[in-house]
Amino acid sequence: MADPRPHGSTAVTTAAGTATAPALLQVEDLTSSYGPVRALDGVSLSAAPGRITAVLGANGAGKTTLLRTISGLVRCSSGRVTLGGEDITSAPVEAMVGKGMAHVPEGRGVIAELTVDENLRVGSLFRGKVDRAEFDRIYDLFPRIAERREQPAHVLSGGERQMLVIGRALLAKPRILLLDEPSLGLAPRIVAQIFGLLRQLVDAEGLSVLLVEQNARSALSVADVGVVLNLGRVVVTDSARTLMGDEDLRHAYLGF
Amino acid sequence: MRYFINVTLSGLTEGMIYAAFALALVLIWRSTRIVNFAQGSMAAATTFIALALIQAGQSYWVALIVALISGFVLGAVVERVVIRPVEGGPELNAVIVALGLFVAIQAAIAIIFGSSFQSFPTPFGLEGFQVGDSRIALTPTSLYVIGAVLVVMALLVALFRFTRVGLAMRASAFGQEVARLLGVKVGRMLTLGWALAAVVGSLAGLLIAGGEFVYPAYMDSLIVFGFVAAILGGLDSPVGAIVGGLILGLALSYVSGYIERGSALVNVAALVILMVVLLVRPGGIFASSTARRA
Numbered sequence: 195m196a197d198p199r200p201h202g203s204t205a206v207t208t209a210a211g212t213a214t215a216p217a218l219l220q221v222e223d224l225t226s227s228y229g230p231v232r233a234l235d236g237v238s239l240s241a242a243p244g245r246i247t248a249v250l251g252a253n254g255a256g257k258t259t260l261l262r263t264i265s266g267l268v269r270c271s272s273g274r275v276t277l278g279g280e281d282i283t284s285a286p287v288e289a290m291v292g293k294g295m296a297h298v299p300e301g302r303g304v305i306a307e308l309t310v311d312e313n314l315r316v317g318s319l320f321r322g323k324v325d326r327a328e329f330d331r332i333y334d335l336f337p338r339i340a341e342r343r344e345q346p347a348h349v350l351s352g353g354e355r356q357m358l359v360i361g362r363a364l365l366a367k368p369r370i371l372l373l374d375e376p377s378l379g380l381a382p383r384i385v386a387q388i389f390g391l392l393r394q395l396v397d398a399e400g401l402s403v404l405l406v407e408q409n410a411r412s413a414l415s416v417a418d419v420g421v422v423l424n425l426g427r428v429v430v431t432d433s434a435r436t437l438m439g440d441e442d443l444r445h446a447y448l449g450f
Numbered sequence: 451m452r453y454f455i456n457v458t459l460s461g462l463t464e465g466m467i468y469a470a471f472a473l474a475l476v477l478i479w480r481s482t483r484i485v486n487f488a489q490g491s492m493a494a495a496t497t498f499i500a501l502a503l504i505q506a507g508q509s510y511w512v513a514l515i516v517a518l519i520s521g522f523v524l525g526a527v528v529e530r531v532v533i534r535p536v537e538g539g540p541e542l543n544a545v546i547v548a549l550g551l552f553v554a555i556q557a558a559i560a561i562i563f564g565s566s567f568q569s570f571p572t573p574f575g576l577e578g579f580q581v582g583d584s585r586i587a588l589t590p591t592s593l594y595v596i597g598a599v600l601v602v603m604a605l606l607v608a609l610f611r612f613t614r615v616g617l618a619m620r621a622s623a624f625g626q627e628v629a630r631l632l633g634v635k636v637g638r639m640l641t642l643g644w645a646l647a648a649v650v651g652s653l654a655g656l657l658i659a660g661g662e663f664v665y666p667a668y669m670d671s672l673i674v675f676g677f678v679a680a681i682l683g684g685l686d687s688p689v690g691a692i693v694g695g696l697i698l699g700l701a702l703s704y705v706s707g708y709i710e711r712g713s714a715l716v717n718v719a720a721l722v723i724l725m726v727v728l729l730v731r732p733g734g735i736f737a738s739s740t741a742r743r744a
Contacts, residue, residue: 265631267627267630267631287630287631288636289633290631290633291631296632297631299628303627303628303631304625305620305628305629306624307620307624308617308620308621308624312617312621316621316632316634317632319614319618319621320632320633362632
């Protein structure tokens with residue numbers, strides 16, 4: 195697809211708020227392939243602490259591959275990923291959560307055979323003994339899953355599953371949360387509720403979020419910074435507000 | 451009536467052993483989606499280790515403990531060295547590797563311990579308890595068998611339900627990718643799963659050997675029975691494996707007890723049951739609405 199915008203404006207322009215803050219997660223020139231298909235073609239982006247960074251783009255733009263490559267589920271062929279300055283490009287997947295990165299994969303990743311409470315406990319396993327009060331806090335955030343804590347997770351609705359996996363990721367006490375399509379298949383009301391809660395966690399507790407979304411309108415409404423991907427390349431990086439106001443870009447890449 | 455009770459009692463005892471062996475198969479299937487056809491010869495190997503110790507003058511109990519520990523080590527080594535390289539590949543690869551291992555271990559047993567029939571002792575009597583003026587088909591040995599299997603099952607339930615390792619193992623079995631993302635060392639959990647399964651399989655091998663003759667292939671029929679019991683229970687469910695084992699034990703006991711020359715039909719009956727289950731309820735007797743995966 196040809197870039198409909200004049201060439202100069204595709205250069206990376208960073209939102210004022212993120213220009214000064216050092217990046218928490220830095221992705222440099224990341225390339226990775228599924229067999230002969232090059233899914234990521236030199237992607238660079240950064241996620242600032244205490245911000246929501248949204249990665250947007252159509253199906254097949256490489257959004258999911260980006261998150262999977264960052265967390266090591268897919269090995270990159272070149273490029274570098276750093277978290278808080280530490281090079282984590284070739285760290286094992288199992289080690290990522292200990293380094294402060296919690297990745298909630300596409301399709302939510304509820305373990306259907308375990309109960310709701312057991313699902314949460316899996317999220318805290320690597321930390322050793324965890325105070326019960328931390329679980330209560332998660333249940334306070336998501337009262338709907340608290341009612342079902344002893345039930346097997348397969349009885350949960352889509353929205354409840356999303357709440358469960360976000361809660362589970364929060365129990366890992368991450369510095370940055372990687373969310374893959376949390377809005378997928380959810381009613382707009384539930385999406386607004388979940389995004390609202392994310393915003394609250396970011397503002398109140400300094401959580402950082404790297405959010406991958408096809409639902410660009412909802413994502414930009416909650417994010418600070420947007421990164422638009424197309425066919426494995428970054429098309430533009432800008433503040434969410436600027437992207438929201440750029441009608442040509444929205445039509446060309448974001449579908450609204 | 452007394453005859454019926456006797457046939458039922460011996461069926462239940464045999465069924466407990468099938469249940470234990472089926473449980474070993476289910477533990478591995480659940481976590482790695484592999485039917486471990488080498489389970490029988492692995493159990494035979496540990497039984498021969500126990501026999502060698504007993505023949506060298508050690509007590510039955512020392513031999514039992516050593517055999518179970520060898521089972522643990524053998525299971526871990528097999529997963530790490532033989533199975534790990536084919537995991538994630540086409541499913542048939544692992545099955546073929548397991549079959550190859552089955553043959554190789556059996557041959558190794560014959561080379562090391564010889565292929566003659568050797569009698570394996572039992573720590574308890576083989577004579578039925580006296581009830582009224584006759585003896586019933588419940589012996590001290592069968593009580594020991596039932597008790598040993600129940601204890602091991604209770605320990606497994608406690609491990610899976612109440613411990614952090616057990617939770618990590620279940621998470622690894624049901625959601626490998628998610629577990630890895632949450633920091634669970636999935637590879638280690640799979641190795642542990644194979645090791646525990648081999649312990650349970652070894653126990654089944656030792657129990658069925660008690661008071662009988664052992665030879666390198668003595669576990670072959672137990673593989674068939676254990677597999678049928680596991681399929682009966684749905685292959686995915688530990689509870690199903692136990693119920694499947696008991697049902698199969700009873701069914702085979704009735705076949706051999708009530709049909710003329712029925713004891714010759716036991717193997718055939720097991721295969722008939724297998725075919726009927728696969729035709730009528732391929733997901734096992736506890737199948738829910740969801741189809742069996744893989």
